[in-house]
Amino acid sequence: MTEKLKYERRIIAFIDILGFKEIVKKSESDTSKIELLYSVLEYLKNWEKPDNWNLKFVEIEEDAQKKGLKYFDISTKTNTTAFSDSIVVSVKIENDINEMTSTLICNLAYIGSMLMEKGILFRGGLTIGNIIHKDNGTVFGQGLIEAYLLELKSAKFPRIVLSDKLIKELNYPIERKINRYPYHQYLKRFEDGCVGFHQMIYYQVIDSCPYFTKDDKILSLENIRKTIINGLDSSFEQSEVFEKYKWLKVQYNDLIILSDFDCDNKTHENIKVKIREVREDHNIHFSQVD
Incomplete structure (x- = not known):
């Protein structure tokens, strides 16, 4: 049976x-x-x-x-x-x-x-x-x-x-x-x-993980940053798609990603490069202000 x-x-x-x-x-x-x-x-x-x-x-x-x-x-x-x-x-x-x-x-x-x-x-x-x-x-x-x-x-x-x-x-x-x-x-x-x-x-949570090196962080952040910027710049006439990438941009900019502790200066370096807003009077592409 x-x-x-x-x-x-x-x-x-x-x-x-x-x-x-x-x-x-x-x-x-x-x-x-x-x-x-x-x-x-x-x-x-x-x-x-x-x-x-x-x-x-x-x-x-x-x-x-x-x-x-x-x-x-x-x-x-x-x-x-x-x-x-x-x-x-x-x-x-x-x-x-x-x-x-x-x-x-x-x-x-x-x-x-x-x-x-x-x-x-x-x-x-x-x-x-x-x-x-x-x-x-x-x-x-x-x-x-x-x-x-x-x-x-x-x-x-x-x-x-x-x-x-x-x-x-x-x-x-x-x-x-x-x-x-x-x-x-x-x-x-x-x-x-x-x-x-x-x-x-994921990147914020494991920020202090020993096998997640500074170089790893920079490479990963650059990849997801490009994903968001490309999405923002390719979603003309697709307002629903643009809104999703715009939402992601806010979440990305809010992430706290730090470098390894600098013992000399007793500080952490914020290695995340923010995605800047476009200036409508100058251009309409996020990649141009990046």
Whole structure:
């Protein structure tokens, strides 16, 4: 007899690549876009391997180290399905939901940063609910529908937003420092009321990580800076696209990225170059004032 199917309560992320159709259209005449699409889709497909959802990006967090890293391991509880321009990730809830959400968010933030360096934006919804998610890619359930609708109706900008249902199960408000979890460094409440994180927050969170050198920071920041400026300058007649890049520009300029501590001057150097505004009376391209 086959095993009887039943829903599992899981943390669920639905993520969608923005502008996918436009990139496909351009790839008809630009072979570099074919290479880009292939590399991005292969990259996402590679995340279907459970071992990739490891502790690499959470083990550097003091909050995780104090609580015990073994409790943050989701590699044996995670299923991932990548299809077309979307990816679904779900984690079976077995340990503390705060610990499991921390590892999931740390990894999703890393994925977002890598995609943005390639010039790819994404948005998504993160919730908790009932779902069937198998290793062969079969996935369905009310939880998936809720994550999809959250991405479609609430995310709006290149970010992943959390459902109120999930937030209520997380450790908010924080009454003591000992109750803080790694995900607290990633999440913020945006001006429109949504709680979540954008694709660039990874760089701010791991700013003090020893394997993230000054040269690494400068290169990564330059890549995402170019992504935003190119997006701003190529979105004429596309106000909805322009608004997304304009929103990203604000988030980028708000990032706090510092160099290594200067022992002589006892200071940190802010190595992030801000994206300047255009002066309408002189030009209309951000690249011209960069």
